[in-house]
Amino acid sequence: MTMEVRTPDAINAFIDVSPIADWLGASVHEDDEGRYYRLKFDDAHIGNPLIRALHGGAIAAFLEFAGQCEVIDAVPDARIRTINIDVDYLRSSHAADMMARAAIKRRGRRLAIVEIMGWQKDENQPIAHAILRLRIGENSSDD
Amino acid sequence: MTEPAIDPDVGARLAKARAWLSHEHSLFRSLNLKPITIKKGKAVFSMDLPDTFADAHGGVHGGLKTIILDSIFGLTVFTTLSELAPIATINLHTDYLNKAKPGMRAICAAECTAQRDDVTYVSGDLKLEETGALLATGAGVFMVGTHGLANGSVS
Secondary structure: OOEOOOOOHHHHHHHHOOHHHHHHOEEEEEEOOEEEEEEOOOHHHEEEOOOOEEOHHHHHHHHHHHHHHHHHHHOOOOOEEEEEEEEEEOOOOOOOOEEEEEEEEEEOOOEEEEEEEEEOOOOOOOOEEEEEEEEEOOOOOOO | OOOOEEOHHHHHHOHHHHHHHHHHOHHHHHHOOEEEEEEOOEEEEEEEOOHHHEOOOOOEOHHHHHHHHHHHHHHHHHHOOOOOOOEEEEEEEEEEOOOOOOOOEEEEEEEEEEEEOOEEEEEEEEEEOOOOOEEEEEEEEEEEOOOOOOOOOOO
16 A cells, blocks of 8 residues: 655655755555655656657666655754765666656765665566665765 | 757767657756766766755755766766667665755766676766866666667666
């Protein structure tokens, strides 16, 4: 059973102040397996107008955002900055919503490493996989 | 204003793809892409960094940098093809360096570093147009000739 649940305040606040979350149509949900994130499909996410596949960069942006939300929830008061991201594109994507589930593989005082899996029709047939490395802590922002 | 350096043969082959990007594609239209150099194995474009892609701290979100790199990398793959063919991103690595504010304009330069059978390797960077500050570097690997099964690329 899938349902929209009360999102942790830190993630809500992060989504509210992130314009890219609006572009992605990002939302947070929960099912029996735990929290997951949804990209609400929009034509702006298309990379190839002929076959109407999602843009690889849009997929990467969504996976990065999901990973950031997960760390924000784990360390609500910290600032975060993405160091880098690796994305593998595993299957064809389609003009439809995309989901992502993120798992923090390692979190230290200054560094978090997050694995994110993205899918559309079937979670067991993911379309993309990402490893996200984040700098966390007071000095993580490059403002 | 300097005219873009576009190889006539490569430019002609890419005309259809460039038309998509600049006129028919809402994502790329919002970036206001302008060609600076297009030749075999190399593409340089300038683009806007729109407010739409801001992060929680008021800077440009890393996702936009990846979107730009993937897009220009894909175009660079096209410049190496004798005939347009579907391509797909196999994998993409992006390092995020300096921060940029929305509203600024950036330049993305990409180069094909190798080709082996139907796999093409591309690397490049994204810099602020005004200062030359390095915003991101990236490397991508693309499959050529995916016959409509392309996953999320500009192909």
